[in-house]
Amino acid sequence: MRVRLAQMNERFKRSRFFLPVAILVAGFMLAISESAYQGARGELTDLVSMGQARLQLMSIVQRVTDAETSQRGFILTGHTEYLEPYRHAASDTRRSLEMLRETYGLLGHHDAEAMRSQLDHDVQEKLGELADVLVSYERGDMEGTRAMILTGFGREQMERIRRGAKALYELENGKINRGLGSVFDTLLLNRIGVSALTAISLLMLIMFLRQSRELDRQRAAHAEALKGERDQLGIEVARRTRELTELARHLQTAREDERARLARDLHDELGATLTAAKLDVARMRPKLQGALPELMERLTHLTETLNSAIALKRRIIEDLRPSTLSNLGLGPALEILCRESAARLDAAIGAEIEAVRLSPDAQLTVFRVVQEALTNIAKYAAATRVTVRLCEDGEEALLSIRDNGIGFDPAAVSNTRHGLVGMRFRVEAERGRLTVQSAPGEGTLICARLPLAQALVAPAIPATPAADA
Incomplete structure (x- = not known):
């Protein structure tokens, strides 16, 4: 059953006629409701008018009875105070007859118009008969007055008035009952319409809630899938980062090992060759000094050349693998580096080095x-003052x-500035972090933070033989 409802729901959603049909049904129900309202309103208006007509009929009968009673009282007693109710009753009766005529004109009850006209005639005739009796009494014709009263004509007129009013009353009662039935039918129709609209609204609400829940479920599943993919991507990025970090550390280590090997080769092989050449020149000097004195200048130049080559070899070895770092430690090595760079930069370099x-x-x-930083300063900065500081911070x-x-501008540095990138990779390979702060015309600050060792250990850097040959 649920599957069938889901299939119907899906067909409704995909059908292009669903929305027009829903709008048409809603318009039809609204039209029925409006029509029923207007019909009920008209029926209630007619019912009110018919109720007023019934009240007017009752008032006519009552007022005619009051007028006759007041007239009889005056004739029997001769007291003029009985005439005042008669006059009021007569005027009220005529006014009620006029209102009844207007009411029937609004209602349009043609079947009751003849009965109303007959009632109007009978009432006018009764009021005329009452007036004639009073005129006869006021003339002093007591026998004529008594004869008019005893004829029974007034009683017959009163009976016709009551029968006419009763007939109209019953006619109005029937129409009122039929009008009430029509109103109840209209209310029933409205009730059915409201119930149908309520049922349709509940159905649409249920479908909307189901669709909302399904959409929420799909969103949750999509979010969960995205979270899983994001977590997997994060794991993959972390793995790749670890691999790249290990690769960078491996390449850096391989580079330093290659530098150390090259430094040893330069020291062992080139150093031995240059030392042997220098010893040969030293042996040749005493012999050539007496036999060929003109060659001494050449010999001296050769000695100076060998000394320059030995000094160049020493600088290359120091650049490849600083022996001061292995032999003296980090602090003295940095101080020597700053002192030698100051002469090359022609700038004041302050070194504040603490043991770390x-x-x-x-x-x-x-x-x-x-x-690398001092090399970059020499190439690009055009600085006159440099400060190198090393200390422990926590x-x-x-x-x-x-x-x-x-x-x-650090943000505008291109990817070709490999010096900063190399420094950053070196620091991050040691689980540290490097920051660069600079602005045009305001100098540069490079900060590197590296974790401290848990305990002081002996340096593991292989010592490079002293290049002092």
């Missing part, structure tokens, strides 16, 4: 960040490099 608890990899990260190590250079 960092793992060997984190120490190398801090050194490389400072090295459970983190805080590194800041501030310069008074030309600055830049």
Whole structure:
């Protein structure tokens, strides 16, 4: 049954005739209701008029009776006070007859018009008979007056008035009963219409509520599916982020290992070659000084060239793998780096370095960040003052490099600025975070925060042989 109702509901929703038919049915029911209202209103108006007609009939009979009673009292007693009720009753009767004529004219009861006319004639005749008796009495013709009263003509007139009023009264009662039946039928029709509209409204409400619940269920299912997809996407993003972080750490480690291997090769092989060449020149100097003194200038130049090559090798080895970091620690290595960079930048570099608890990899990260930052300052900043600060801040190590250079807009930095990107990846690979604050003309501040090591451990960076050959 529920399946069949659902199928019907679906057919109704998809049918293009559903809305026009619903509007047509609603209009039809409204038309029926309005027609029934107008019919009931007309019937009630006629019922009120017929009720007034019945009251006027009763008033006519009562007033004619009052007029006759008042006339008889005056004739029997001779007291003039009996005439006042007679006059009022007569005038009220004529007024009631006029109102009854107007009422029947509004009602349009043609079948009762003859009866009303006859009643009007009988009442006028009765009032005339009463007036004739009074005229005879006022002339002093007591025998004539008595004879007129005893004839029984007035009694017959009164009986005709009562029969005419009763007939009209019964006619109006029948019409009132039929009008009430019509009103009740109209009310029943309205009741059926209201019940039908109520049932249709309830049906539409039930369908709407079911549709709303179904829509809410679909929305909830869709939201749940979206949440599941979002959670799955979040898990996938976290997994990819971990993989990229591990890859970046692996590449960074491989890069540092390759640098260390290259530094060792330069120290071992190139250093040995240059040292051997320098020793050979030293052995040749005493022999050539006496035999070929003209070659001493060349020999001296060769010695200087070898010394320059050894110094270049030493700088390359230091750039590839700083021996100061391995041999002296992070603080002295940063101070030496700042001192050497100050000469190259021709700028004042202030170093505020405190001892911090960092793992060997984190120490190398801090050194490389400072090295890259100073390189960027030399290339782009045109700064005259640089401050490098390293300290512990709670459970983190805080590194800041501030310069008074030309600055830049961090939001407008293109993806080609790999220096900042490389620093950020280095710091994040050590579970830290890096921020850059800058504005055109206001210098630049680079801050890196790295977690502190749980305990001081011996540096694990493999020592590079001293390049002092």
